[in-house]
Amino acid sequence: MSQLFSPTTLPSPRGGLVLPNRIVVAPMCQYQAVNGEATDWHLMHWANLLNSGAALFTIEATGVLPEGRISPGCLGLWDDRTEAALADKLHRARALAPHTAVCIQLAHAGRKASSNLPWQGGQLLAPEQGGWQPVGPSALPQLPQEPPPTALTLEGLERIKAAFVDAAIRSERIGVDAIELHAAHGYLMHEFLSPIANQRTDTYGGSLENRMRFPLEVFAAVRAAYQGVLGVRLSASDWVDGAWDVEQSAVLAQELKARGCDFIHVSSGGVSPQQKIALGANYQVPFAKRIREAAGMVTTAVGLITEPQQAEAILQASDADLIALARAFLYNPRWGWHAAAALGGQVEGNPVYWRCLPREAQSVFGKVAVGTR
Numbered sequence: 001m002s003q004l005f006s007p008t009t010l011p012s013p014r015g016g017l018v019l020p021n022r023i024v025v026a027p028m029c030q031y032q033a034v035n036g037e038a039t040d041w042h043l044m045h046w047a048n049l050l051n052s053g054a055a056l057f058t059i060e061a062t063g064v065l066p067e068g069r070i071s072p073g074c075l076g077l078w079d080d081r082t083e084a085a086l087a088d089k090l091h092r093a094r095a096l097a098p099h100t101a102v103c104i105q106l107a108h109a110g111r112k113a114s115s116n117l118p119w120q121g122g123q124l125l126a127p128e129q130g131g132w133q134p135v136g137p138s139a140l141p142q143l144p145q146e147p148p149p150t151a152l153t154l155e156g157l158e159r160i161k162a163a164f165v166d167a168a169i170r171s172e173r174i175g176v177d178a179i180e181l182h183a184a185h186g187y188l189m190h191e192f193l194s195p196i197a198n199q200r201t202d203t204y205g206g207s208l209e210n211r212m213r214f215p216l217e218v219f220a221a222v223r224a225a226y227q228g229v230l231g232v233r234l235s236a237s238d239w240v241d242g243a244w245d246v247e248q249s250a251v252l253a254q255e256l257k258a259r260g261c262d263f264i265h266v267s268s269g270g271v272s273p274q275q276k277i278a279l280g281a282n283y284q285v286p287f288a289k290r291i292r293e294a295a296g297m298v299t300t301a302v303g304l305i306t307e308p309q310q311a312e313a314i315l316q317a318s319d320a321d322l323i324a325l326a327r328a329f330l331y332n333p334r335w336g337w338h339a340a341a342a343l344g345g346q347v348e349g350n351p352v353y354w355r356c357l358p359r360e361a362q363s364v365f366g367k368v369a370v371g372t373r
Contacts (some may be wrong), residue, residue, distance in 0.1 A: 003315035004308065004323065005345025010178060010298055011262050012229040017101055017177050019055035019322075021345065022315060023336050026302055026326040027058040027105040027233075029074060031117050036066060036076025037085035043093055050097035051330055052348035053336015056322075057100050059108040060180055062086075064163040066333065068108035068188070071115050077106070077167045094175075099348035103178035104166045104232065106222075106295075108160055110188030111136035111197065113151035135196040137191050137205065143273060157204070157214060160188070161221045168226040173216040178229035178262075181219060183235050183269030184200075185224070189215040190235050193252065194244040194271045205235065212252055216259065223260045231263035231298075232256055236287035239268060239275035246287050250294035263298040266291055289319040298323050308339035340364045 003022065010017040038170070050057050063069035063076040076082045082334035094102065109115075114131035116123050124146045135156060136149035154161070171179055183189035188286025191197035192214040198205050204214050215232075221279070223230055236249040253264055266288040269275050284303035292299035301320035305311055311323040329335050341345045341361035354365055 002312060002343040002345045003065040004165055004335050005340060005347075006299070006310045008321060010229045010231075012178075012281040013227040013260065014229075017229045018262070019101060021053075021055045021336070021347065022322045022341065023054040023056075023146075023311075024103075024265075024300055024302075024322050024324040024341075025049050025052060025054045025057040025059045025329050026324040027182075028326050028330065029060045031071055031073035033075040035064065035074055036069065036074070036078065036082045038075060038082075038089040040089075042075070042086075043089040044089065046093035047096045048333050049329055050093055050100040050102075051353070052100075052333055053340060053349065054329070055101060056178070057102055058180060058324075059102065059104040059176075060091075061105050061109075064106055064108055064167040067113060067132050067135065068110075068160070068163070069112060070107075070109040070187075071117055072125070073117055074109075077104075077170050078163060079228055083170045083174065083319055090174060090176075095351060101177040102169050102175075103180050103183050103229075103231075104176045105168065106164060106171065107181045107182035108163075110134065110186075110191045111140070111142050112186055116160075136188065137200055139192070140197055140199060142186065142197075142271075151200075154202075157217075161218050164218050165225045166223050168222045172226055174227060176228075178231065179222070179226060180263075180265060181215075181222065181230070181232045183215050184233045184235040184265075184267045186235070187270070189218060190244075190271055193235075193248070194238055195287070196238060196240060196243050196272045208248055208251065212255060216255055219256060219261065220259050229262050230260070231265060232261055233265040233267060235268045235270055235283070236266050236291060236293075237268045238271050239277045240272050243272070246290050249287070250291055253291045253295035253297060256260060257295045257297050261297060263300065263322070264291060264295065265302065265318075267302055280304065281306075282314065285319050289317075292320060298322065302326070308342040311339065312343055325352075 053191035134149040288301040
């Protein structure tokens with residue numbers, strides 16, 4: 001039996017979430033929100049990928065505060081207005097594909113906030129260009145030519161923790177099945193972990209214990225308020241000598257597990273332009289394997305995993321429990337169907353599309369998908 005198409009359970013204090021397969025659509029920023037509100041683009045995008053064959057779809061990085069968005073076009077969940085917009089689009093999309101579980105990634109971009117859209121350069125936006133003043137652990141910019149962020153005060157940290165809790169409560173209210181806290185890719189919680197971005201001299205900087213303190217406090221605060229499936233996306237390495245690395249990540253994962261973390265999604269990089277990433281197929285899988293071994297937690301591998309047999313091999317080797325893909329799903333929104341055909345698995349899909357399958361792939365839905373007159 002294919003491991004990719006075997007069921008698994010994401011645990012939680014509430015009892016867990018059963019997934020019929022191990023395929024995850026990773027969060028992908030769309031930059032199509034208006035003042036943080038989800039739009040018709042999100043309705044189209046979500047409905048499409050909820051019918052992809054993946055067991056779990058993850059909504060893009062969703063700012064817990066307006067200043068926590070990566071860009072002015074990023075999604076938010078910080079008040080009744082943004083909650084209503086997100087709920088409307090999500091409920092309508094899920095009505096078309098109710099068989100797929102939904103996770104939301106809650107985020108604060110830290111010093112990488114107030115950026116332009118990627119296809120418009122991605123540079124930091126000044127207030128007169130529609131931007132705002134970013135914040136971070138220390139007054140250290142992401143790029144040397146950029147103005148520095150404002151170093152967060154203790155009061156500022158408390159405000160952000162409270163915002164994560166509020167967004168988690170709102171997420172539960174709109175009916176998501178899981179929450180992922182974003183501690184990767186150079187955004188705020190990753191910034192606290194990395195000595196590249198965190199040069200504080202108080203209890204939130206310096207030692208590994210101190211640098212982990214704020215992300216762990218955020219996690220604990222959300223865990224206390226939300227009893228559903230709760231995980232973390234982590235950059236396992238800065239890809240810079242002497243910075244955040246996989247062994248520190250393993251320690252963090254153990255601390256998260258002790259506080260009730262249900263899964264960990266292992267990515268890497270994003271905190272420094274000095275990073276030297278060794279790109280290639282499966283390039284982040286060794287990080288996932290190490291963290292899975294250290295923490296004994298449901299672990300998601302991601303990064304240049306593009307072929308069904310490749311995903312299957314990772315699971316067969318016990319290097320990860322779930323396989324996440326992002327851009328591969330943008331290029332091929334039915335990737336899960338193709339994987340099921342290749343590996344002898346089955347998926348659920350809207351019956352409107354059943355008859356599209358070639359005859360040799362009829363078993364993908366477990367039914368004969370005949371044409372109609």
